[in-house]
Amino acid sequence: MKKQIITFTAVAALSVGLASQASANSSYKVESGDTLWSISQERNVSVDQLKGWNGLSSDIIYPNQELEVAGQEKQQQAAEKSSYIVQSGDTLFKIAQAHGISLDALMSWNGITGHWIYPGDKLVVKGGTPISVPTPVESAAPAEKVEKAAAPAQKAAAPAKKAAVTKASAEPVSGKEMTVTATAYTAFCAGCSGITATGQDLRSNPNQKVIAVDPTVIPLGSKVWVEGYGTAIAGDTGGAIKGNKIDLFIPSQDAAINFGRKTVKIKILK
Incomplete structure (x- = not known):
């Protein structure tokens, strides 16, 4: 692409x-x-x-x-002029563009943190007020509290074991590990087609997790776990993506710009 x-x-x-x-x-x-x-x-x-x-x-x-x-x-x-009913095939970006507002404003006015919308949803598209979304409480907190409260050594060992399992589930244990430099890009920019090197339409499906890779390092089509991003498909390439570099697809242009350049761990799962 x-x-x-x-x-x-x-x-x-x-x-x-x-x-x-x-x-x-x-x-x-x-x-x-x-x-x-x-x-x-x-x-x-x-x-x-x-x-x-x-x-x-x-x-x-x-x-x-x-x-x-x-x-x-x-x-x-x-x-009614201040709201919009989601139709089949709509995306948040298309709705924001049609009403002359930014994607971030549309998501903020409607309290949306992901990019999932469904036909029949009613969205605020004019004169909205940002809605604060509470941050979820981490599931590890109760286990940590139990560990501190348990006095005998045998009781303290059980929560520690449970915490280890939780960490393992967040970071896949199989696959080739690498440390790479990560940047971010978006399909919603001037000159961007939205079609990846493997034919994925990112504009029509902005919820996909896709990374651009150097195919000589990470084969196209591979499933890759990326620290802080999750499990993605190596489905795109880029002229500046050479060697141990990856580019993460992020729907929001502002979020992509704010991502910057980071060093992250990855695992090629298959």
Whole structure:
């Protein structure tokens, strides 16, 4: 795949914001000298609509009176313009691009930490508020607490054994080990086709874990465990990827830039 190598390499909160904004735009405080007709001209509605929305039987209004000037239908339309229903074949990047926002903003407004979306999901695409996602508690913590609480030496040995098993599951024990220099790239950049050297479409499937490699060092198609990244497929190449170097595919361009250059351990599993 021809690409540019980058070597420097949640909805509840939004609902409150949309509700307050819609409320401000849909109500009007009557001022001295106002008439239903003047208000209707300013808000591009009819006098009959104003009377209907506010239950008025006459044209008489009073200063400081709060009037409904948009109606529920218009408020609903405004809310709908601020959200999007995911369709089959959509990706977060395509949705962000279609609505003129960044991928990071779209994910932040909807409390998304991965890249999985499903048809029928309702996403905030305008005027969102970042949603803080709690960091998961590490599963090793309870075992460590048990180990400290156990007084006899025999009891302390059991949690230690369990911790060793947990570490082994996080780092595969089989395969050829190497230390390599890692950078990151994205398929969503100017001049990037999104198609890897092995034919994978990264733009349509941004959740894939793919690395670019030097095929003389790591055969294309190999399954490779990468420290801090997980198990990936060696599915791409790059002009600057020679020797003990790899390039990690990351969907977000900002995240790819912030990755920088790191030294990591890898294991070629097969």
